[in-house]
Amino acid sequence: MYILIVNPAAGNGRGLKLYQQLKKTSDYHSRDIQTFFTEAPAGAEALASDLSKSQGPSLKACLVLGGDGTLHEVINGWNPSRPVPICFLPAGSGNDFARGLGVKSRIPDLFKSVLRKPREHHVYLGNYQVHNGQKRTFLNSVGIGFDGAVASYADRPAFRLWIRRLHLTKWIYPAALVRALQWFKAVEVEVKLDDQPPVIEKVMMMTITNHPYFGGGMKIAPRAGIHHPRFSVILVRALSKRKLLALFLSVFIGKHTALREVVEWEADRVHVCTNQGTLFQVDGQPSRSDEWLIKKASSKTTFLSNS
Numbered sequence: 001m002y003i004l005i006v007n008p009a010a011g012n013g014r015g016l017k018l019y020q021q022l023k024k025t026s027d028y029h030s031r032d033i034q035t036f037f038t039e040a041p042a043g044a045e046a047l048a049s050d051l052s053k054s055q056g057p058s059l060k061a062c063l064v065l066g067g068d069g070t071l072h073e074v075i076n077g078w079n080p081s082r083p084v085p086i087c088f089l090p091a092g093s094g095n096d097f098a099r100g101l102g103v104k105s106r107i108p109d110l111f112k113s114v115l116r117k118p119r120e121h122h123v124y125l126g127n128y129q130v131h132n133g134q135k136r137t138f139l140n141s142v143g144i145g146f147d148g149a150v151a152s153y154a155d156r157p158a159f160r161l162w163i164r165r166l167h168l169t170k171w172i173y174p175a176a177l178v179r180a181l182q183w184f185k186a187v188e189v190e191v192k193l194d195d196q197p198p199v200i201e202k203v204m205m206m207t208i209t210n211h212p213y214f215g216g217g218m219k220i221a222p223r224a225g226i227h228h229p230r231f232s233v234i235l236v237r238a239l240s241k242r243k244l245l246a247l248f249l250s251v252f253i254g255k256h257t258a259l260r261e262v263v264e265w266e267a268d269r270v271h272v273c274t275n276q277g278t279l280f281q282v283d284g285q286p287s288r289s290d291e292w293l294i295k296k297a298s299s300k301t302t303f304l305s306n307s
């Protein structure tokens, strides 16, 4: 049997539309699939926690139809002592984790293939702790500084509404980037990678990522790979706003890492501190902190896909 968790609100209602398409397929009816809807913002975490406790050995996989935010909640809610393969059916506005996994098909095709002939990916996700808080897991990246400012802008209800009215949902992150550029200022951070001595840098942003993509398809860390056992760490040193905009434009052609202000490191453990509350994002969800401890997970999570 399968569990299907649906966020109807993902991708500004795309989650519901895709669910209605899946419901019409023969595979949906011929398999034992129990469907659950998230009922409120952040509802997927409690739902996944309850479902993971009540399932027996007949559960073959948990399918998640939603955006990166929904998948993040499911991964964090699911009881780790009852591991189950996860299949992400990307219905959000960003869907960077699906890009990282190499998913390209339409959702109904992906759904069909995963039920009939799934391909397993075993991935070391990332764990993070913010200012001695609870340890949590991330799928895509933790982005500190400008990256967090962009996510924070993209999360504003008025901005989302404006983007939706203009049918620019796909371009929400680039649009938020242009807005955040107007007020963001570089921050000083102390960075410690693995057992190396700490370094102090004035940065526009620092992104610690499991795979190359962020912001809805920008290939920020070209050397990263979802099957790599270490993080890619992208650090962008303080630069002018014009140059930062040029940097993001060069991300589309994969040339930004050639810039003098951009460095790409690898690490299993990253500790970052600042002396001021700084915006950051985790899997696209914005927040604020002054300390982050980020480590590769010690065990792998299984994802099902068709490629």
Ligand SMILES: Nc1ncnc2c1ncn2[C@@H]1O[C@H](COP(=O)(O)OP(=O)(O)OP(=O)(O)O)[C@@H](O)[C@H]1O
Residues within 6 Å of the ligand: 007, 008, 009, 010, 011, 012, 038, 039, 040, 041, 042, 043, 044, 066, 067, 068, 069, 070, 071, 091, 092, 093, 094, 095, 096, 283, 284
């Ligand atoms: N029933 C619901 N009604 C309203 N909001 C919901 C509901 N269920 C979940 N949510 C919220 O919807 C938000 C958006 O979901 P999600 O992040 O998965 O999609 P997205 O933002 O469109 O895509 P992405 O994260 O890929 O950019 C999340 O903050 C989640 O908590």
